[in-house]
Amino acid sequence: MNAIVSESLEAPKPLDAPQPGLARTDFADLYSQHSRAIYYLALRLLSDPQKAEDATHDVFLKAFRKMDQFRGDSSPRTWLYRIAINHCRNLQQTWNERHMVTNAEEFVFENAPARTDSPFRVLETKELGQRIQRALQRLPAEYRLLLLLVADEQMSYEQVGALTDQTADAVRGKLHRARKAFAVLFHQSA
């Protein structure tokens, strides 16, 4: 964590005071290393580029204000994901009804033929984002979040479990169902 909070004890740098510019601070490194992951998570959770832009801004602003409280118990990526997940959950609570997945849809996933072992063929990668979004939107919120976090190569099952309040084994178990449900919905979205 010293890379981010690189304050010297003798000459402390006021991180919570206005800075002359992000490019000259450690915060700039934090942003450049993790902004894509945070923006992508927000984009796919909120299904709206403008909302994702606002959320990414808000997440990094919160991170900036809390940088002196970050003690390195988790990786910076995990820390930022936690802020982003909480932020997106708060936003989603206001329009939760639209994104609720009915039990009927979950029944469809469970009874659909398993296609998780077959590859995903996409003819037009230009439409890939839209198809992924359509499939994710119809997934239960927990499956959606698990798939997005596990797809990040920097995240271990243990870290994903810590972020979603469950064990790594529970993550593994749910992932199987999440992949299957996603595959069903993705192939339907063609």
Place this chain on the structure above:
Amino acid sequence: MNPQKKSITHQQAEEQQLSQHDQQTQPSSAHEFASVEEMLRHDARDTHVPPAIVRRLEQSVRQLPPSPRRPWWRRILGGPRP
């Protein structure tokens, strides 16, 4: 400037423009992904972060009110803010 050299340069420029145009008009190639995660990683790599975010952040950071500083030992050991 040598007229022959100029002509070659002009031809190269035209070819470059055509190539760029082809790249823009041709449909993107087909892809096959072995897993959901692989597909999501590809999608994430293709997703560009809007440059407006960093500009907004710079502005927001400048507008933050200065908050009372905690002593260095409290920042390291934790504890309530003053």
